[in-house]
Each structure stands twice: as C-alpha cells, then as structure tokens.
Amino acid sequence: xxxxxxxxxxxxxxxxxxxxxxxxxxxxxxxxxxxxxxxxxxxxxxxxxxxxxxxxxxxxxxxxxxxxxxxxxxxxxxxxxxxxxxxxxxxxxxxxxxxxxxxxxxxxxxxxxxxxxxxxxxxxxxxxxxxxxxxxxxxxxxxxxxxxxxxxxxxxxxxxxxxxxxxxxxxxxxxxxxxxxxxxxxxxxxxxxxxxxxxxxxxxxxxxxxxxxxxxxxxxxxxxxxxxxxxxxxxxxxxxxxxxxxxxxxxxxxxxxxxxxxxxxxxxxxxxxxxxxxxxxxxxxxxxxxxxxxxxxxxxxxxxxxxxxxxxxxxxxxxxxxxxxxxxxxxxxxxxxxxxxxxxx
Ligand SMILES: *Cc1c(COP(=O)(O)O)cnc(C)c1O
Numbered sequence: 001x002x003x004x005x006x007x008x009x010x011x012x013x014x015x016x017x018x019x020x021x022x023x024x025x026x027x028x029x030x031x032x033x034x035x036x037x038x039x040x041x042x043x044x045x046x047x048x049x050x051x052x053x054x055x056x057x058x059x060x061x062x063x064x065x066x067x068x069x070x071x072x073x074x075x076x077x078x079x080x081x082x083x084x085x086x087x088x089x090x091x092x093x094x095x096x097x098x099x100x101x102x103x104x105x106x107x108x109x110x111x112x113x114x115x116x117x118x119x120x121x122x123x124x125x126x127x128x129x130x131x132x133x134x135x136x137x138x139x140x141x142x143x144x145x146x147x148x149x150x151x152x153x154x155x156x157x158x159x160x161x162x163x164x165x166x167x168x169x170x171x172x173x174x175x176x177x178x179x180x181x182x183x184x185x186x187x188x189x190x191x192x193x194x195x196x197x198x199x200x201x202x203x204x205x206x207x208x209x210x211x212x213x214x215x216x217x218x219x220x221x222x223x224x225x226x227x228x229x230x231x232x233x234x235x236x237x238x239x240x241x242x243x244x245x246x247x248x249x250x251x252x253x254x255x256x257x258x259x260x261x262x263x264x265x266x267x268x269x270x271x272x273x274x275x276x277x278x279x280x281x282x283x284x285x286x287x288x289x290x291x292x293x294x295x296x297x298x299x300x301x302x303x304x305x306x307x308x309x310x311x312x313x314x315x316x317x318x319x320x321x322x323x324x325x326x327x328x329x330x331x332x333x334x335x336x337x338x339x340x341x342x343x344x345x
C-alpha cells in the first residue's frame with residue numbers, strides 16, 4: 001500500500017528543493033579542525049538563539065544527550081529525569097555504556113514532573129546512595145505527548161538545581177515547537193540550562209544533525225567527547241547548511257503543524273472507541289488510545305487507506321510536520337472518522 005499521509009514521525013521530513021540548493025552551494029572546510037565556515041555559522045546561530053556562549057554541531061540528538069551527560073557526570077552519578085524520557089527508552093542504554101551514570105526516573109504528568117518530585121529525588125549526602133548530579137527535562141515531551149514544560153516550572157526546577165549544586169540539561173529535540181507554541185524566546189529557556197540542544201532533523205526539516213549549546217567551558221569538554229565518540233566530521237558544511245536553512249525558514253511555520261495536530265486531536269476526541277483530551281495536544285504530537293485492545297487493528301485499517309501512525313506503549317501516535325499539507329490532514333481526518341465508525345459503531 002502506498003503511504004499517502006505519513007504521521008509516523010517528524011523525522012520523516014525531507015529536505016525541500018530550496019534547502020537542497022542552499023546545501024549544494026554551502027561553503028565547506030574541515031569541520032574536525034574547526035574550519036568549516038557553514039558549520040561555524042550554524043553553531044553561532046544556535047548559540048545566539050539559545051543565549052549561550054557557544055554551540056557544537058553533532059550528527060544526532062542522541063549524541064547531544066550522551067555528550068552532555070558524559071560531561072556532567074562520572075560513573076555511578078545519578079541523573080533525574082521523567083520515566084518517559086528518551087534516554088531511558090530509545091538510546092540503546094547509551095547512558096549505562098558511555099557515562100556509566102544511573103537514572104532516577106520520576107512519574108510525571110505527560111512527561112512533566114513537579115519541583116516537589118525533583119526535590120524528593122535528590123539524594124542525601126550518604127555513601128550508601130548514588131550522588132545526584134543532573135536534572136534533565138525533555139522539551140517537548142515525546143512519550144508524554146508533545147507537552148510543553150512551562151517556563152515558570154523550569155525556573156523553579158533550575159533554582160532547586162542551583163541550590164543543590166546540580167547541572168540542568170534540556171533534551172530539546174522539539175524545543176522550538178515549544179518556543180513557538182508558548183511564544184517563548186528560546187534564549188529564555190536557555191538561561192536555565194547548563195546544556196541545551198535542538199534537533200535539526202525533526203520538524204525543522206533538515207536531513208542531519210543537532211546543535212548543542214552551553215558555556216565555553218562546557219563546549220570545550222563536549223568537543224573532546226565528540227571526537228572520542230567518532231562524531232567529528234570533515235566537510236560537514238554540506239549538511240550543516242540544511243540546519244542553517246531550517247533555522248532561517250522553518251521555525252515560525254511550526255505553528256501550522258500544531259494547528260494540524262489540533263485538528264486530528266479534535267477529530268479523534270469525537271469518535272466512539274478513540275480517546276484523547278484535545279487540550280493536552282499542545283504541539284505536533286497526538287497520542288491517543290483505542291478501546292477494547294484494538295489499537296493494532298485501527299492502525300492496520302488506517303494503513304490500508306495509506307495513513308501511517310506509530311504504535312507506542314499500547315497507544316497510537318500521530319505526528320504532524322512540514323511535509324504534511326492541510327489537504328493531507330483533511331484526508332487523515334476523513335479516514336480516522338470512517339475507520340472508527342467501521343470498527344466501533
Ligand atoms: C528524537 C529524539 C532524540 C534523539 O534525537 P536523534 O536526532 O534522533 O538522535 C532525543 N530526545 C527526544 C525527546 C527525541 O524525540
């Protein structure tokens with residue numbers, strides 16, 4: 001079956017013709033020597049955007065998380081994060097292998113925990129316990145359903161971190177979705193974090209990479225880890241240019257994706273057998289339940305119509321992005337309604 005509307009992830013976005021042209025003309029140099037002008041330009045843009053001294057270009061978001069944790073911890077230290085966090089589920093246990101740090105998972109709401117929860121999770125100074133070193137938050141929450149960490153909550157948690165001598169890390173895979181939806185300048189988030197990154201290869205539409213920002217001292221250590229993990233590149237300006245193009249053209253338009261997600265959520269909420277609270281859909285992720293254990297059946301039936309969604313922890317997930325037009329969303333809406341009626345009415 002040909003896939004007409006692919007809602008599986010915003011990682012599916014492809015570089016547009018304009019982006020490809022821009023990439024083809026990029027100035028390049030040896031990135032590993034710090035001599036690639038396009039990579040350097042992208043890093044300056046990201047550092048400025050996030051209000052940090054410097055930034056470093058990396059092949060993936062996963063590497064941005066792992067390098068940050070490697071800099072902030074040593075073996076046996078502990079990192080506080082929500083139980084739905086990406087490093088727990090989708091990073092092939094890299095934390096155990098690379099830093100050897102352990103995780104203190106918290107049971108937040110939609111991936112967002114409270115200051116009280118974080119406070120309780122900080123270990124006492126006692127040789128029986130691991131030492132807490134980092135609080136990590138995910139903006140937006142992925143398995144939590146694309147929820148936005150409010151700036152006020154971040155500020156309170158950051159104050160707690162400062163009081164307890166902990167580092168603050170933001171897994172900002174979709175932080176620009178949050179910034180656009182909540183109308184927050186990304187630097188306002190940036191001020192509360194020792195390490196913060198954004199993914200260029202998701203809703204922003206670039207083919208490769210993430211940018212990790214922090215203090216000059218942090219980035220110096222991050223560069224060491226990047227080299228150690230084999231993340232240093234050569235004429236990477238070709239791909240970094242996709243990131244420059246994305247930051248220049250594809251940020252404000254994330255609003256469209258959020259509008260589309262809301263349309264899907266409202267449709268889903270109206271169907272017998274499907275469940276979601278559309279008010280919880282704040283960005284581009286639509287996580288919904290299907291009654292009577294029929295999630296697989298529902299996904300299969302949608303696929304018959306050329307609509308692909310993903311299966312996550314017993315739920316279904318639809319993610320909107322820049323390769324999906326209003327027409328595509330209308331097509332999905334129509335078939336979600338029809339499929340729900342076929343199965344549940
Ligand atoms: C996708 C994602 C990552 C990893 O990014 P990659 O670029 O795929 O390596 C990390 N955290 C979250 C929340 C993500 O959604």
